[in-house]
Every structure is written in C-alpha cells, then in structure tokens.
Amino acid sequence: LILQFDGSLRMPSTTIRRDESIRPHQLLSPSSPMATCAAALLLEDGKTIHSLGGKHVLSSLTTITQQTISSADAEYEGLLLGLNHVLYLCENSLLPLSCDDDNYVDASDGSNGAADGSVVNIIIRGDCKMVIDHLNQYAIPRKQRGYYKKVKGLIHHIQNITAAAGKHPITFKFEHIPRNENVLCDFLCQMLITVMQKKAVEDLRLMTQEAEVNATINLHAGGEEQKEMKLPRSKKKRFMFDKTPFTVPLGYLSIDEGGHIPLHARPALICDIACAAIRVNDPVAMRLTGHIIVQEANLWQRMFKKELTNTCNLQYLGWSLEYAALLRMQLYREADKIGRKIYSDFGEVECGDESQLIFMQVLDELLKVRSLLQLRDTECVNLREVTMPYSKWSSIINDWYYVLSDVFVKPESGYLPKNGWKKLVIEGSVWLL
Numbered sequence: 534l535i536l537q538f539d540g541s542l543r544m545p546s547t548t549i550r551r552d553e554s555i556r557p558h559q560l561l562s563p564s565s566p567m568a569t570c571a572a573a574l575l576l577e578d579g580k581t582i583h584s585l586g587g588k589h590v591l592s593s594l595t596t597i598t599q600q601t602i603s604s605a606d607a608e609y610e611g612l613l614l615g616l617n618h619v620l621y622l623c624e625n626s627l628l629p630l631s632c633d634d635d636n637y638v639d640a641s642d643g644s645n646g647a648a649d650g651s652v653v654n655i656i657i658r659g660d661c662k663m664v665i666d667h668l669n670q671y672a673i674p675r676k677q678r679g680y681y682k683k684v685k686g687l688i689h690h691i692q693n694i695t696a697a698a699g700k701h702p703i704t705f706k707f708e709h710i711p712r713n714e715n716v717l718c719d720f721l722c723q724m725l726i727t728v729m730q731k732k733a734v735e736d737l738r739l740m741t742q743e744a745e746v747n748a749t750i751n752l753h754a755g756g757e758e759q760k761e762m763k764l765p766r767s768k769k770k771r772f773m774f775d776k777t778p779f780t781v782p783l784g785y786l787s788i789d790e791g792g793h794i795p796l797h798a799r800p801a802l803i804c805d806i807a808c809a810a811i812r813v814n815d816p817v818a819m820r821l822t823g824h825i826i827v828q829e830a831n832l833w834q835r836m837f838k839k840e841l842t843n844t845c846n847l848q849y850l851g852w853s854l855e856y857a858a859l860l861r862m863q864l865y866r867e868a869d870k871i872g873r874k875i876y877s878d879f880g881e882v883e884c885g886d887e888s889q890l891i892f893m894q895v896l897d898e899l900l901k902v903r904s905l906l907q908l909r910d911t912e913c914v915n916l917r918e919v920t921m922p923y924s925k926w927s928s929i930i931n932d933w934y935y936v937l938s939d940v941f942v943k944p945e946s947g948y949l950p951k952n953g954w955k956k957l958v959i960e961g962s963v964w965l966l
Contacts, residue, residue: 534574534575534576534577534583534628534629534653534654534655534656535574535575535576535577535579535655535656535658536572536573536574536575536615536616536619536655536656536657536658537572537573537575537615537657537658537659537710537715537717537718538570538571538572538573538608538611538612538614538615538657538658538659538718539570539571539572539608539611539659539660539661539715539718539719539721539722540568540569540570540571540590540604540606540607540608540609540610540611540661540722541568541569541570541604541607541719541722541723541725541726542566542567542568542602542603542604542607543566543567543568543726566601566602567589567726567729567730567793568589568590568591568602568606568607568610569587569588569589569590569607569722569725569726569729570587570588570590570607570608570610570611570614570722571585571586571587571611571614571718571719571721571722571725572585572586572587572611572612572614572615572618572718573585573586573615573717573718573721574615574618574619574622576629580923580925582717582925582926582929583629583966584618584622584964584965584966585717585721585929585930585933585964585965586614586618586721586933586957586962586963586964586965587614587721587722587724587725587937587962587963588610588614588725588960588961588962588963589725589729589961590602590606590607590610603676604661605661605663605664605676605677606677606680608659608661608663608664609664609677609680609681609684610680611659611718611722612657612659612664612684613680613683613684613687614962615657616684616687616688616691617687617960617962618962618964619655619691620687620690620691620694621959623691623694623695623700623703624694627966628653651701652701652702652703652704653695653701653702653703653704654703654704654706655703655704655705655706656705656706656707656708657705657706657707657708658707658708658709658710658714658715659707659709659710659715660709660710660711660712660714660715660719661709662709663677664677665707665708665709666709667681668681668684668707669707688705691703716921717921717926717930720921720930721930721933724930724933724934724937725937728934728937728938728941728942729793729941730793730794730795730798731938731941731942732941732942733785733793733794734794734795734798734802735942736785737782737785737786737794737802738802738805740781740782740785741779741782741802741805741806741809742809744778744779744781744782744809745778745809745812745813747778748778748779748809748813748815749813751778752813752814764816764817764862768863768864771862771863771864772862772864772867775817776817777810777815777817777818777821778813778815778818779806779809779810779815779818779821782806783806783818783821783822786799786802786803786806796832796836797836797837799829800829800833800836800837800902800906801903801906803822803825803826803829804899804900804902804903804906805903806818806822807819807822807823807826807854807895807899808896808899808900808903810822811892811895811896811899812896814861816858816859816861816862817858817862819854819855819857819858819861819892820854820855820858820859820862822854823851823852823853823854823855823856823858824851824855825851826847826848826850826851826854827848827851827852827855828851830846830847830848830850830851831848833847834847837905837906840905840906841902841905844898844901844902844905845898847902849874849875850895850898850899850902852871852874852875853875853891853894853895854891854892854895855871856868856871856872856875856891857891857892857895859871860891928951928952929954929965932950932951932952932954932965933963933965935948935950936948936950936956936963936965937963940958940963950965954966
C-alpha cells in the first residue's frame with residue numbers, strides 16, 4: 534500500500550497593509566494563517582485510490598508544538614491524518630491487503646485476508662524532505678520533536694494492535710518524492726483551502742445580515758425620536774468612538790487578509806457592509822468602510838481592471854462616504870480635511886447641509902460596483918486548472934469537493950457520494966472510502 538500526505542499553509546497577504554491613522558480602524562486585527570492537510574491511501578499499483586481525505590488545521594496554536602503553526606507542522610499534520618486513517622481501517626478490519634484484479638483481498642469480513650506469513654507493507658510518501666529525513670533518522674527533529682514522537686508512537690500502536698489481533702504484521706517505509714509526483718494530496722489541500730474560503734465568505738455575509746437586523750431593531754427600540762445610533766456628546770470621545778453593530782463582520786474581514794477571505798472577494802464584501810451601514814444610519818461603520826475603500830481603491834482597480842473600467846473613482850467614493858459619515862457624527866473639522874480632497878468631484882457641502890443626499894449617491898455607486906463584482910465573487914479558485922495523472926482520479930476528487938461543500942458550506946444539501954463511495958467525517962476530517 535502507498536500512503537501519500539501533504540500539508541499547505543496560506544500566510545496572511547502582505548498586499549494590504551494596515552493604516553493606523555484612524556483610531557477606530559484598530560478593531561480590524563490581523564488573523565491567523567490558514568493551514569490544511571490531506572492524505573490518500575493508494576493500492577500497490579499507485580493508480581487505484583482506496584481512500585482520500587483532508588482537514589482544516591487549527592492554525593493559531595497547535596496542541597503539539599504550542600506555537601504558531603509552520604509549513605513543516607502542516608506536513609506532519611498530513612502524515613498524522615493518514616496514519617490515523619490507517620489505524621481506523623485496522624480497527625474496523627477495512628485495510629486492503631492486495632490490489633491484484635484477479636485476487637483482490639480486503640479484511641472487511643474480519644478475516645486476515647491473505648495467506649499466513651504475509652506482511653502488509655505501507656510505503657509512506659511525502660514531498661517534504663525534512664519530514665521524511667526525520668522518519669528515516671537522517672536528520673534530528675528539533676522544533677517538530679513533538680510531532681515526530683507522536684508519529685512514531687502512532688506507528689508502534691498500529692503495529693501492536695494488528696499483532697494482538699493475530700492479523701498480518703505491518704511494516705512502514707518512508708520515501709521522499711518530488712512535488713509533481715504528489716499532485717493528488719497537494720490538490721486536495723488547495724481544494725480544502727478553497728472550500729474553507731467559501732465558508733468564510735458565506736459566514737461573513739451572514740454576520741453582515743445579522744448586524745444589519747440588530748442595528749434596525751436597536752433603532753426601532755429607541756422610538757420615533759431615535760433615527761440614528763447614539764454617539765458620545767464629547768467631540769473627542771465621538772472621534773475615538775469605535776462601537777458599531779458591524780464590529781464582528783469588520784473584525785472577521787481583517788485588513789491584513791488572513792487567508793480565510795480571498796483577496797478577490799474583499800471588495801464585494803466591503804461594499805455589502807457599507808451598504809448595510811448606510812441603510813441603518815450607522816456613521817461609525819460608514820466611516821470605517823469608507824476608509825477601507827480609500828486604502829484598497831488601487832488594489833481593486835488592478836484586480837478588476839476590466840469590470841471597473843467605466844465606474845466612478847473608487848478613492849473619491851471612499852472619501853465621500855467617510856466625509857458624509859463625519860458630517861453625520863458632527864465632526865466638522867475632520868470632515869473638512871477630507872472634503873477638500875473631493876470638492877472638485879462632488880461639489881462643496883457646507884457643514885449645515887444634510888449628508889443624506891451624499892449617502893444616497895454613494896449607495897447607488899456601491900450597488901453598481903457590487904453588481905459588477907458579483908460574477909467574480911462566487912468562485913475562489915478554478916478547480917479545473919490542475920490535470921490529474923489518471924482520469925479516474927478527477928471524478929473521485931470532484932465527488933470529494935461536493936462532500937466538503939456539504940460538510941462545511943451547505944450542510945442542508947445532504948449530498949451523497951456517487952459510484953459506491955462512502956463519506957466518513959471523523960474528528961474534523963472528511964474522507965471518501
């Protein structure tokens with residue numbers, strides 16, 4: 534048998550940098566890197582997939598190393614994932630022992646499954662040379678010593694339970710392979726990242742909708758006289774005020790883009806928050822989203838050059854939103870500083886004028902931008918860019934992708950695998966076998 538494994542670590546993007554010039558914007562704290570791992574058990578011909586699976590690794594702090602996860606940790610997590618799966622198969626008498634088409638044997642009936650005296654050889658293959666060198670004792674594990682001990686302990690445990698049950702002894706061999714030969718597990722990791730990003734996008738949309746509903750309820754609870762959110766009376770406290778019903782979606786979005794929200798999905802999500810803030814008259818959230826649009830305007834134009842060619846100037850759009858929000862907060866001096874940048878495009882608005890007209894103009898422009906970005910907003914990566922070495926693998930991987938979406942993104946869909954494959958969800962990992 535061949536057990537392949539891989540791990541992937543998506544670091545926070547450095548394309549967008551935080552701007553500390555606005556105090557309330559500090560609520561947008563950077564998030565953790567995203568880590569995933571995958572494993573696949575192949576029969577001895579190297580072409581037939583027996584089972585494959587993957588999981589999202591908790592990337593902020595690992596229980597083994599007690600520090601922020603690294604790419605090597607993600608690789609070890611993939612190996613542990615595969616070994617735990619082998620353990621599950623051994624405990625349930627499901628481990629295949631031969632892939633000969635004329636004499637296929639597995640242990641699903643509880644029997645030993647092959648002639649007495651035979652040995653089950655499991656070749657563990659990975660593209661991380663450091664991990665393989667640790668296991669072959671060519672190198673001494675230092676930072677990953679905890680992972681190394683857990684892998685060795687798990688291997689001994691698998692060998693002990695098979696020996697105690699009177700089944701075939703299992704031997705393990707470790708081989709390093711180039712990355713282009715580990716395309717299956719590498720693609721599973723990338724696919725899992727894609728699904729987790731889709732989940733993050735859907736979660737953020739739900740957070741935005743809930744924040745808008747809560748803000749609307751709070752306004753109605755204040756009676757007819759309260760048509761806006763309450764702000765501190767002191768001008769200084771009002772300028773430093775950072776409490777808004779949209780704190781959670783803004784914090785989840787994170788200006789440093791921690792991998793969970795893909796860069797191309799940010800503009801549409803920010804437009805959603807800005808539009809919701811305008812609808813519920815939340816000047817704090819308007820100010821924050823306007824500031825984000827100003828910061829990221831050039832990036833949006835580069836990413837969506839074709840879609841945004843004939844739209845308004847995004848930087849002036851962000852300034853006008855921030856400017857009108859400051860007017861609504863009665864911070865006229867601060868509004869005047871931004872207003873000087875946009876007078877030539879939007880016309881001067883005196884402090885005593887209503888800011889509602891500007892909000893309506895901005896809302897119309899935001900909805901136009903949002904509609905232009907809608908087509909690019911639904912897909913995180915093109916899953917057809919990678920060609921599998923064997924045609925049968927593509928349909929299996931496609932099936933696994935729908936299973937992942939069913940588990941993480943749309944649990945109510947109730948998707949069932951095709952062609953006799955079974956879904957297994959155990960300890961946060963998702964398998965097809």
